[in-house]
Amino acid sequence: xxxxxxxxxxxxxxxxxxxxxxxxxxxxxxxxxxxxxxxxxxxxxxxxxxxxxxxxxxxxxxxxxxxxxxxxxxxxxxxxxxxxxxxxxxxxxxxxxxxxxxxxxxxxxxxxxxxxxxxxxxxxxxxxxxxxxxxxxxxxxxxxxxxxxxxxxxxxxxxxxxxxxxxxxxxxxxxxxxxxxxxxxxxxxxxxxxxxxxxxxxxxxxxxxxxxxxxxxxxxxxxxxxxxxxxxxxxxxxxxxxxxxxxxxxxxxxxxxxxxxxxxxxxxxxxxxxxxxxxxxxxxxxxxxxxxxxxxxxxxxxxxxxxxxxxxxxxxxxxxxxxxxxxxxxxxxxxxxxxxxxxxxxxxxxxxxxxxxxxxxxxxxxxxxxxxxxxxxxxxxxxxxxxxxxxxxxxxxxxxxxxxxxxxxxxxxxxxxxxxxxxxxxxxxxxxxxxxxxxxxxxxxxxxxxxxxxxxxxxxxxxxxxxxxxxxxxxxxxxxxxxxxxxxxxxxxxxxxxxxxxxxxxxxxxxxxxxxxxxxxxxxxxxxxxxxxxxxxxxxxxxxxxxxxxxxxxxxxxxxxxxxxxxxxxxxxxxxxxxxxxxxxxxxxxxxxxxxxxxxxxxxxxxxxxxxxxxxxxxxxxxxxxxxxxxxxxxxxxxxxxxxxxx
RNA sequence: GCGGCUGUAGCUCAGUGGAUAGAGCGCUUCCCUCCGGAGGAAGAAGUCGGGGGUUCGAGUCCCUUCAGCCGCGCCA
Numbered sequence: 054x055x056x057x058x059x060x061x062x063x064x065x066x067x068x069x070x071x072x073x074x075x076x077x078x079x080x081x082x083x084x085x086x087x088x089x090x091x092x093x094x095x096x097x098x099x100x101x102x103x104x105x106x107x108x109x110x111x112x113x114x115x116x117x118x119x120x121x122x123x124x125x126x127x128x129x130x131x132x133x134x135x136x137x138x139x140x141x142x143x144x145x146x147x148x149x150x151x152x153x154x155x156x157x158x159x160x161x162x163x164x165x166x167x168x169x170x171x172x173x174x175x176x177x178x179x180x181x182x183x184x185x186x187x188x189x190x191x192x193x194x195x196x197x198x199x200x201x202x203x204x205x206x207x208x209x210x211x212x213x214x215x216x217x218x219x220x221x222x223x224x225x226x227x228x229x230x231x232x233x234x235x236x237x238x239x240x241x242x243x244x245x246x247x248x249x250x251x252x253x254x255x256x257x258x259x260x261x262x263x264x265x266x267x268x269x270x271x272x273x274x275x276x277x278x279x280x281x282x283x284x285x286x287x288x289x290x291x292x293x294x295x296x297x298x299x300x301x302x303x304x305x306x307x308x309x310x311x312x313x314x315x316x317x318x319x320x321x322x323x324x325x326x327x328x329x330x331x332x333x334x335x336x337x338x339x340x341x342x343x344x345x346x347x348x349x350x351x352x353x354x355x356x357x358x359x360x361x362x363x364x365x366x367x368x369x370x371x372x373x374x375x376x377x378x379x380x381x382x383x384x385x386x387x388x389x390x391x392x393x394x395x396x397x398x399x400x401x402x403x404x405x406x407x408x409x410x411x412x413x414x415x416x417x418x419x420x421x422x423x424x425x426x427x428x429x430x431x432x433x434x435x436x437x438x439x440x441x442x443x444x445x446x447x448x449x450x451x452x453x454x455x456x457x458x459x460x461x462x463x464x465x466x467x468x469x470x471x472x473x474x475x476x477x478x479x480x481x482x483x484x485x486x487x488x489x490x491x492x493x494x495x496x497x498x499x500x501x502x503x504x505x506x507x508x509x510x511x512x513x514x515x516x517x518x519x520x521x522x523x524x525x526x527x528x529x530x531x532x533x534x535x536x537x538x539x540x541x542x543x544x545x546x547x548x549x550x551x552x553x554x555x556x557x558x559x560x561x562x563x564x565x566x567x568x569x570x571x572x573x574x575x576x577x578x579x580x581x582x583x584x585x586x587x588x589x590x591x592x593x594x595x596x597x598x599x600x601x602x603x604x605x606x607x608x609x610x611x612x613x614x615x616x617x618x619x620x621x622x623x624x625x626x627x628x629x630x631x632x633x634x635x636x637x638x639x640x641x642x643x644x645x646x647x648x649x650x651x652x653x654x655x656x657x658x659x660x661x662x663x664x665x666x667x668x669x670x671x672x673x674x675x676x677x678x679x680x681x682x683x684x685x686x687x688x689x690x691x692x693x694x695x696x697x698x699x700x
Numbered sequence: 701g702c703g704g705c706u707g708u709a710g711c712u713c714a715g716u717g718g719a720u721a722g723a724g725c726g727c728u729u730c731c732c733u734c735c736g737g738a739g740g741a742a743g744a745a746g747u748c749g750g751g752g753g754u755u756c757g758a759g760u761c762c763c764u765u766c767a768g769c770c771g772c773g774c775c776a
Contacts, residue, residue: 079716092718095756105756131719132756176776213776220776333702372774383702387774397776427704428772498705499770556713561705561769565712568725574738575725583738591735598735632716644714647723658731658740678735700738 054078054091057115066111070100078137080621084614087128087136088144088621094133105133145611145673147624149604151680159687163631164204169408170196172421173287174211177276178224180246180520181286183564184423184511187500189521190553190693192421193292194639195495197691202634207413210294211404214276214301216269217394225272232258232271244517246282253278286522289542291550291693298407300400308403309395312440313373313388316402319446320477321379321439322388324371329471330384342470347372377435378471379481380442380488386432401436405492406444418492424499424561438488442481495637497558504566525549531570547694551578554692555643577647581685582697584650587657588682589698595663595675602679606672615656616677622652623677623684630691639691646688653681 054076061067074097081090094109101108109129116127126138151158172192175185193208200206214221227241231251237243254274258266280297287293303309316322326347334340373389375398388399408418422429464475472478502509502519511519529536529545536544548569555577556562574580592602611617625645633639662674686696 077716077718079718081719082722083719086719090718092757095718098756134719178776215776218776335702337703383772390774392774394774396774424704425771426776427770429776431703496704501769559705563712568712572738576738577724579738580724583736587736587739594735641714644723647714651723654739657735661735663735700736 054093054116057112057119058093058097061111061115067097067101067108071097074100081136086130086134087126087138089137089139091135091137092133094129094135098133109133109135141612141617142609144617144620145608147620148608148611148673148676148680151623151683152602152604152676155683156687156690158683159201159626159630159691160203161201161627161631162203164199164202164634166416167205167207167414168199168417168419169207169209169415170199170419170421171209171211171408172196173292174213175283176213176218176220177279177283178220178242179244179279179518180522181283181290182511183502183519183521183524184500186290186521186524186549187497187553187558188421188423189287189290189292190550191495191497191558191639194550194554194642194692195419195421195633195637197693198630198633198639198642201630201691204634205413207296207415208294209296209298209408212280212297212299212301213397214299215304215395215397215400216272216301218397221272221276222268225268225275228254228275229266229268229271233263246279246518246520249282250275250278286520286525289525290521290546298404300397300404303400303403303407304395308407309400312402312406312443313395313399315443315447316375316388316439317373319443320376321442321481322373322375324373326371328374328385329376329378331378333383339467342378342467344470375436375439377432377439379477380435380438380485382431382435386435398432398436401433402440405437406440409491416491419495420492421495421497424496427496430494430496433494434485434488434492437492438481438485441487442484445480445484495558498561500553500562500564502564502566506567509566521549528566528569532572532576543695547582548576548578550693551581551643554640557638557640559638577643578694579700581646581650581689582695583700584653585682585685585689585696586698586700588653588678588685591657591662591678592675592682595671598663598665600663600668600671600675602675603672604676606676607669608673608676610670610673611677613656613660615652615659616674619652619656619677619681622649623680626684626687629688642688642692646685646692649681649685649688653685656681 058067058071058076062069062072074093076091076093077096078089078091081087094105094112098105098108103111106129112135113127113129116124123139123143124137125140128136128138130136170192173181173185173189175181181189196206196208223238223240224242224247227237227243227247228251230237230241231248232255237247254271257274258271284297313322328345328347330343330345331339332341332343370389370391370393372387372391375386375388377386378384386398387396389395405418408415420433462475464472464478468478472481502511509519525542525545527545528548529541529543532548533541533544552564552569568576572579574583595602611620626649629641629645633641656677660674662671662678664671689696
C-alpha cells in the first residue's frame with residue numbers, strides 16, 4: 054500500500070502532500086465487505102484533489118497490477134473504501150505458521166521495557182477480600198500480557214508492615230487480647246479470621262509465657278500468620294509474586310531517614326508551621342492558593358473536639374511537611390507527625406527509590422490500586438517527583454536545578470506562592486514530568502457482588518470479611534460438587550478470574566454470583582472451556598482413527614467460509630495481546646476467548662472434521678482444530694484460567 | 701465543592717473515528733442416523749441519556765447539560 058502510494062506520487066498522479074496521510078487497514082464487520090478494508094482513499098482525497106472513489110479506482114488498479122499472491126480481488130465500495138478479498142490459500146497458509154509457533158503464538162516483541170507491576174498490596178491485618186480480588190486478577194493478567202508483548206516484568210507485593218502503623222498496632226492488640234482470654238478492644242478487630250490468627254500463634258505464646266510478650270511480638274507474629282494466609286489465598290487464585298517487599302525493612306535499613314534528610318536539604322520538605330492547600334477549579338486549574346497556619350491549637354474547623362485536643366497534647370516536635378503542592382498535589386502532606394512517628398508517605402519515598410535503583414532497574418513502574426485510592430494518584434506522583442527532585446539536588450549540589458530549561462517565563466501570582474522562584478518551579482516541574490513518565494497508577498473500579506438479584510454485603514455484621522478464598526470455595530462447591538478439593542479450587546478460581554476480567558478494570562461492574570455458580574452453558578467460562586474440551590475430544594477421536602496432526606497437511610483444502618473465518622480469528626491473538634499491552638485493557642481477552650469459542654462452534658457445526666473417505670481434508674481440518682486449540686489455550690493461559698481437556 | 705466511574709435492545713453488557721450499531725440471557729420458531737447438545741440456525745426487539753462542536757464520516761474525540769454509583773483524614 055505504501056509502495057503503491059509512493060509510486061503514484063513519483064509518477065505525478067498524486068501530489069507530494071498525500072505522503073503524510075496515514076494508511077490504515079482494518080478488519081471488516083461484514084463479509085460482503087471483503088476480508089480487509091482500507092480507508093486511505095477517503096482520508097487522502099482532499100490532499101489528492103480527487104474524489105475518494107476516483108482515487109480508490111487508481112489505487113485499485115495499481116495494486117492489482119502488482120500481482121500480490123495474497124490479494125484475490127479489490128473493490129471500491131461505499132464512500133470510497135477499498136475492500137480487499139484474499140485468496141483462501143493465502144489465508145490457509147497461516148495454519149502451519151500457528152502450529153509452528155505453538156504456545157508462543159500470543160507473544161510479540163512490541164515492548165522492550167523492564168516493568169515493575171505492583172498490585173494487591175493490602176495490609177497484613179486481614180484476608181484478601183473479594184474487592185481486592187479484582188486487583189489480583191487484573192494485576193496478574195496485565196503482568197502476563199505485558200510479558201507476552203516482550204517486556205521483562207517484575208511482579209511485586211508491598212507489605213504495609215511498618216511498626217508505627219496504627220492499624221497494625223490495633224490488630225496486634227486485638228490478637229493479644231484473644232490469646233490472653235480478654236475481650237478485644239471496642240474498636241479492635243473481631244472477625245473469625247482474627248481468632249484463627251490467635252489460635253495459630255497461641256501455642257508458641259503459651260510456651261514463651263504470656264506475661265513476657267509485648268505488643269511488638271504479637272504484631273510480628275500476627276502479621277506473619279496473616280501474610281501466610283494471604284499468600285495461600287493468592288496462590289489458590291493463580292497469583293504469584295517475584296517480590297514481597299517489606300515496608301519495615303526500609304526503616305530498619307535507614308533508607309527512610311536518608312530520604313527525609315535529603316528532602317529537607319533540597320527544600321521539598323520542611324517544618325514550617327504552615328500548610329499549603331490548592332483550591333482547584335474545573336480541569337485542575339489552580340483557582341486559589343491557601344496557606345494555612347498550623348501553629349498553636351490545631352483547631353481548623355474540626356467537629357471533633359477530642360481529636361484536636363489529642364493532637365495538641367501529644368505535640369512533641371513540629372510536624373514535618375512534604376511540600377507536595379510543588380508537584381501537582383492539591384495539598385501538602387505530612388511526613389512526620391507531631392509525636393515523631395513517620396507517615397506511610399515517608400516510606401513511600403524510600404520505597405520508590407528502591408524500585409528504580411535495584412539491579413534489575415525498572416524503566417517503568419505500574420501501581421495498581423483500588424477505587425478507594427484514586428485520590429492517592431496525585432500524592433504518589435508527587436512523592437516520586439519529590440524523590441527525583443531531591444536526588445537531582447543531591448547529585449548536582451546546592452542550587453542544582455535544570456539548567457537551560459528554556460522556560461524563562463516569569464512566575465505567575467499562583468506560582469510565586471508555591472515555588473518562590475523560577476528555578477525552583479522549573480526544577481520541580483521537570484521532576485514531576487519525569488515522575489509522570491515513569492510511574493503509572495492504574496485504578497480499578499468497584500465491584501458489586503450480586504446474589505439473588507441483590508447486592509451481597511462485603512463485610513458482615515459480625516466483623517467477618519467476605520474473603521477471596523471463600524468466594525473461590527463457594528463457587529467451586531457449586532460448580533464442581535463432585536470434584537476433589539483441588540478440582541473445586543481450580544473451578545472456583547477459573548470462574549472467579551473470568552468474571553473479574555470480563556469487564557474493563559476501569560469501570561464499575563456487578564459480579565453476578567448466581568450466574569457464576571451455574572454449571573451450565575449460560576456461564577461464559579464453561580462455554581469457552583467447553584470449546585477447548587471439544588477440540589481435544591476431536592483430536593483424541595482422530596488419533597484413534599489413525600490421523601495425525603501435522604503442519605504439512607494440504608491446507609489449501611480449507612476454503613469453507615467458516616474455516617477461513619476461524620483461521621483469521623486464531624491469527625488475531627497476537628494482535629489482541631499487543632493492544633492489551635498498549636492500553637492495559639486486558640478484559641478484551643475474555644471477549645476474544647468467547648468469540649474464538651463461538652467461531653469454533655460455528656465451524657464445527659458446518660464442517661465435519663473426521664471423515665474417513667476424505668483423509669486430506671480431515672488432516673487439514675485437524676490442523677485447524679489444533680491451531681484453534683493453541684489460540685484458545687494461549688488466551689486462557691494469559692487470563693490464568695485452565696484449559697481442560699475433558700469436562 | 702473537587703475528583704473517579706457509568707448511561708447502547710426488556711435484562712446483563714461488547715464495540716480500534718468507518719459502511720445497515722453487535723453478543724448473551726429472556727421471548728417466537730427450527731436442527732440430534734452426529735467428531736461431546738455445556739452445540740448450532742432463523743426471527744422480533746434501538747431517538748447509543750439530552751444538546752452543541754470538530755470532519756469526508758462520531759456510540760467512539762472536544763465542550764455543555766441531565767441522571768445514577770463511589771471517593772475526598774497527621775488511617776493505610
